[in-house]
Amino acid sequence: MWFIGVDGGGSKCRALISDEKGRTLGVGLGGPANPLHGYEQAVASVMSAIRDALHDAGLERRALTESIACLGLAGVNLPSLRQRMLAWQHPFAGLHLVTDLHIACRAAHDGGDGAVIISGTGSCGVAVVGDTETIFGAHGFPMGDKGSGAWLGLEALRYYLLADDGFVERGALYKAFQQHFQTDDALAIIEVMAGKGSSAYAALAKLVFNSAEQHDEHAIAMLKDGANYLDQLADKLLRCGPPRLTMVGGLTECWQPWLRADIAAQLEPALIAPEAAAAKLAHAQAHKRSA
Structure with a gap:
């Protein structure tokens, strides 16, 4: 067997x-x-x-x-x-x-027993203490999954379209989009992304982290928003009384520097x-x- x-x-x-x-x-x-x-x-x-x-x-x-x-x-x-x-x-x-x-x-x-924050293509939190399993999130993209790669990619695309129309400043993230898609035509980018699933949007997440390193204020704002949600998610999980807290998923290393110091300090490896x-x-x- x-x-x-x-x-x-x-x-x-x-x-x-x-x-x-x-x-x-x-x-x-x-x-x-x-x-x-x-x-x-x-x-x-x-x-x-x-x-x-x-x-x-x-x-x-x-x-x-x-x-x-x-x-x-x-x-x-x-x-x-x-x-x-x-x-x-x-x-x-x-x-x-x-x-x-x-x-x-x-x-x-x-x-x-323990709790885990998941941030990869999607996001959610789960705590298992004794016979009780508590789940937060897991609502799926695009309705939920805040703090995930797909959510971050969609936020970035929305920013790009606003910047292309001149509503917000065109910074490092705007340029990163054009380099990624190898075009400066917003409609061409829309055509590429139309009908795509969560994994296609998650592939854009690293553009946001990279642009934040170049001090792009819009990328930084997105990451602060996502990290604030993940901090709150961790708080809710810890109130369930788990003996351990872990963060897993493809964006774990990217998010950790953006988390609240007390949350980051409690994270243990899987x-x-x-x-x-x-x-x-x-x-x-x-x-x-x-x-």
Whole structure:
């Protein structure tokens, strides 16, 4: 029996295959895996990451029929998406479906109590203390996800369009947009971004951080706004009484210098990788099934 763990977010997903003794056999990487922004894309990304992990482990595809998989995916906190993913005709012997934030919290504290702030493509906060799980955010882009890469990218695009029309000053961030898209035509940029999902907007976030380093006042204002939200999110999580607080996601290192000093000082590193936590959960589910 093999155990597959998948951590799937808005920009990429990672898979890990382990054996009965918990030893990692192979790892793999796939694309965006949030079914809110495309069910078919999410399934394809999950399977791509798992195929990579199979290849890395030296296992044949038929090993999937002898595997228990745990998928931690963004978006499956929404009931309709959860039901659709559960209806998937998957190739595994068994499937356990949870949210990516549940996996992130288990990974951050290796299954113990604690709280985690997530800021990657999306954003949210979760605290697990005893039998109580408390979630803040996780509303999805563009309605929510303040302090995330996608939110920051959308704020930056809105600024660019205002600056292009002369409503606000054209600073380093304005120039960074033109260099990134290789055009000074605002309509051409709109055409590129029209209909794009959260990962495309998240790809613009680094332009804001880079422009802030060049003292762009609009970039700095965006980062202060996002950091203030993340500070408040941390405050709410800490009021739940968790023994540890961790921040994870692709923008963690970028945000930390912008956080309040007392919040930054309390952040502790994640103990294991999310996909490893998912594989552990798959192993635990297998033992429950056989009990």
